[in-house]
Amino acid sequence: MDASPTFQNIPADKQQRVLGEARREFAERGFLGASMNRLSARLGIAKGSLFKYFGSKEGLFSRVFDGAVERFALFLREARDETKGRPLAERLERVLLVGTEFVRTHPDIYAIYLKMLAGGDFPLREQFLGKVRALSARFLTPIIVEAKASGELPETLDATLAVFVLDAVLDRFVQAQAQPWMDIGLGLSLDDPENSRQAAGKLAAMLAGGFHVG
Known part of the structure; x- marks a missing residue:
């Protein structure tokens, strides 16, 4: 959902501050617990201005989430482009x-995503999470298709199934670092980038080899 012209016409730094504080509010308290009163106090602006900008709390969350997806897309696109043609x-x-x-x-942003996975107190939860899965598929599919075209993967490989597996592994790999209880002994942690890098290399090699099976 696009913000109103009123919001789009305020200075860019003020826009970023409003959205940044909104992300913090939703990340800390979820959707139902988030308060437009508390957010307006944080920002030092009238609550009425927030409603003028976004129409409702749902509208604000929609703008925050869509912005998060856009940011993630930039990360994914850069990773895809910088490795094009590599094994x-x-x-x-x-x-x-x-x-x-x-x-x-x-x-x-990730805290909001985890809260959405864990509970249903977000408006249009399925729609928003579907956007994340669709983004992942759009990014991953060309990687599999290009590997098939180069002969690195068999022509008979079902690209849709391969993307399903990759998306699931990517999601679990990151969750295991952010939530230790999801780790099964790999010692993954956001505070240990080197161990994450080593685990990612081994897992990637396993996945690339496994796609040849069957």
């Missing part, structure tokens, strides 16, 4: 690490 295992390693880099850079 599949190397590309998959970069895929695994780019998710971690994004979370380290934008912890508030």
